[in-house]
Amino acid sequence: MNRSLMKLGVPIGVVGILMLLVVPVPVFLLDLLIIVNILLALVILLTTMFVKRPLDFSVFPSLLLVATLFRLGLNVASTRLILGDGHAGQVIEAFGHVTVGGSLVIGAVIFLILVVIQFVVVTKGAERVAEVGARFTLDAMPGKQMAIDADLNAGLITDTQARERRAEVSAEADFYGAMDGASKFVKGDAIAGIIIIIINIVGGISMGMLQRGMSIGEALSTYGLLTIGDGLVTQIPALLMAVSTGMIVTRSNAASDMGSTASSQLGQSRVALRIAGGAAIVMGFIPGMPILAFLAVGGVLLVLAQRIKANDDDGAAASAGEVETAPSTDSTEDLLEQMRVHALEIMLAPDLVDVVSGASDDLLGRVRALRRKIAVELGVVVPPVRTRDNLELPPSTYVIRIAGVEAGRGQAPRGKVLALGDNLASLPGTATVEPVFGLAGKWVPAELRHNAEMSGATVIDRVSVLVTHLSAVITGNAARLLTREDVRVLTDGVRAVNPSAVEELTPGLLSLAEVQRVLQGLLAEQIPINDLARIYEALTLRAKSSTDPEGLVEAARQALGPALTAQYLDGGLLRVIMIDPLLEQSMLEGLRPSEQGTQILLDANRTERILASVKDAVSRAESTGQNAVLVCAPALRPAIRRLVAGQSSGLPVLSYSEVTSANVTIETVGVVRVAETIAS
Incomplete structure (x- = not known):
């Protein structure tokens, strides 16, 4: 009622x-x-x-x-x-x-x-x-x-x-x-x-x-x-x-609320209150001024200044207490631990160790969430991330290392947020470049976050910058992070729910090392391996006729064809760049095996013109706001992918069999022709 x-x-x-x-x-x-x-x-x-x-x-x-x-x-x-x-x-x-x-x-x-x-x-x-x-x-x-x-x-x-x-x-x-x-x-x-x-x-x-x-x-x-x-x-x-x-x-x-915020911020500086109190007392001695009123106000300000702990002192004490010290013992166990190469590490400058303090921007909690997300999306169990300080790093710097080798480096200054946008000139701060997407930005004081947002900038806290960088490094190096032990654990997981798919494949047809190589080949092209049962079934059929690693990878890709194609669809429509049939035939005739996989034997001039035509077709598609994939014959796909990888970064290369395995509508937005390149 x-x-x-x-x-x-x-x-x-x-x-x-x-x-x-x-x-x-x-x-x-x-x-x-x-x-x-x-x-x-x-x-x-x-x-x-x-x-x-x-x-x-x-x-x-x-x-x-x-x-x-x-x-x-x-x-x-x-x-x-x-x-x-x-x-x-x-x-x-x-x-x-x-x-x-x-x-x-x-x-x-x-x-x-x-x-x-x-x-x-x-x-x-x-x-x-x-x-x-x-x-x-x-x-x-x-x-x-x-x-x-x-x-x-x-x-x-x-x-x-x-x-x-x-x-x-x-x-x-x-x-x-x-x-x-x-x-x-x-x-x-x-x-x-x-x-x-x-x-x-x-x-x-x-x-x-x-x-x-x-x-x-x-x-x-x-x-x-x-x-x-x-x-x-x-x-x-x-x-x-x-x-x-x-x-x-x-x-x-x-x-x-406003009252609490105003009182805390107005009282954050002991020095400011002391100066204001002293000024009030001095003004009281000006002839004609009510000295008692000025003395009362000045005294109140000085008393408040004594009761307030300066934030600067707090920050200095916290920084001194947070820096981890290196172990002082030199026992064999400690030395072995320091010698061990960790799969994934985050090295922090001493002034950045506060991000692992368990506060609201706790790095460790965000890393745990990231590991869960990557495990669900890619099917890879990311190894535990070791986080420690490094006194040799410049201030505000972090380094991401994979197997002891630096894979990424960036900055995350304390007390600042990253503003990304075009209208940053009016904001105070240090200009920088966002490490993942290469966007121009500026590290501005956290107190000016609202000002930066009001100017149209996208504001990201420093832990989000680090975690986003870590996510990009892990995704780009997923193949390196997949160990033999990881493959064994994943295989045991498949065996528990689908034992026939595993028992027929390994160890009878393929060893764990060969299975690992196939899974690494899929991850190298950002293909999730979470549908392991389907991948193992495809590998079983292919391994009965050939154990060539490249052929095994292509067999697994074809089994995952609908899933591969789905990620490039735009409302059920797949926009593709084709290869001229005559050019494709000549590339098939020049196909040769090698230790690194199949390669296309073409003269340097012809290869350069093919790459220029691919680049031109991709540029025309992107100019209209469309994302396209390059499709070719299944036998050519691995070789063409290696050919265009260095020139058209991120261009997906699919085979005809992968595309046709999914029920999609195909629209041709470009054709790779050497003749067109010559004419232009």
Whole structure:
């Protein structure tokens, strides 16, 4: 029942506001509604101070419209009573006589001051902030969506969390867009208040002189005070709503309410409070100054400074306590442990060891999530990642090593976030290049995160940068990370659910070493091996006729054909680049086996023209926003893949049998022809 009443409360209230515009209300009801109006504005103002994020008060734009309409309805109702009865209730009379001392001049001056404060200062600033916030929020939406996709791909968030974050980004854009329009309500309300005051004074004087026989002074005193009281009654809640608007559009996302955040940030520097307290005491000795007041304020500031622990001291102590020391023993076990080559390592500069402290940006927890994600997507059990400090690394530097060899290096400065975008010139910080995608960025102080987002930049915390880099390194080196022991464990897992697929294959047809080589060949082309049962069945059929590693890899690929093709589909459509039949035939005739696999024997000039034609076809497809794959005869696929790998990085090469094994629609977007290259 209560929920039903709450749902009907707002619609009934809006209808009641509309009734105020046309139906006269008694004096006692007008007093009650005026009190409700003032308290509603006060509640809204206090709510904006206690919310942690602007989106926590997402109903504010609609509430602002309702409150503005409510005040205008009260203006119409009070005007009807003032002009008709010469009396508009106790609240308006109190504001007209008690608040301004019964002086029309004082009341007019106070009203004008309130109008100037609201219209020129608060409303104008809030309108500008809302407009800029809406524009920057909309500009930053694509970057924020990319950041969510990057976190999802890195395994840092789940699908459900990604959907929630996308919905939050969309809600944020809608909120600031609504605030941009809602700020116009506040501006219009201020203008309407001035116009209504003028109309009431002119109408009141006319009513008093023409219908009640008053002199102009008597009419001005009677109706002028009532009009000023009416203006103050509505202008004070209007000013509160204007302040609320400015408060909500200038708030940034924080972990606490405004009061807690302000007190913690204003008191973060002991030195600042000491200087302010000393300045207050010195100013008190200026001749004519109230020395007791200055001494009291200065003393309070100095006492607060003594009770606050400086953040700089905390940071220095934490840094000193977090740096790990190297083991001092030289026992055989310790030396063997230091000599052992680990499959995967993250080396951190001493000032970066705080990322493994177990805080909210805990690196170890993010790495565990990444290992789970890669295991599900690629079918590879990533070895445990050893994380330790290295005193030889430059400050803020991390290194990712595979089998003791550096595979990636980057920076993650403490207390900073990475801003990616085109409009970073106005932000202070150190320019850099994002290590995975090569995007230009800048490390900016974490305190300026909101400023960077407002400028349209995509902001990524330093742990996300490191984990994304680690994900790219692991994915690109998955074949190197797959050990013989991993293959044994994976094979035992398949044996538990599908024993026939394993028992027929190994050790009778292929050894674990040969199976490992096939799986590494698949991973080298970023092909998941999580469907091991199907892969083993294909290897069993192929191994009965040949154990050539390249042929085994192609047999496994063909078994996975539908899955391989699916990742390149665009709504059921596969865009392909073909090879001219005559050129393909000549390449088949030049196919020769070698120790590294089959190769195509072509002269250097002809090879160069083929690669140029492939590059041209890929460029034409990308210029139209299309992603295409290169298809060829099954016998040519391994050789062509090795041929174009160095020139067209990331270009997938599929065979006809892999493409036709999936029920897809094929669209040819390019043809590789040597003759076209010559003509061009």
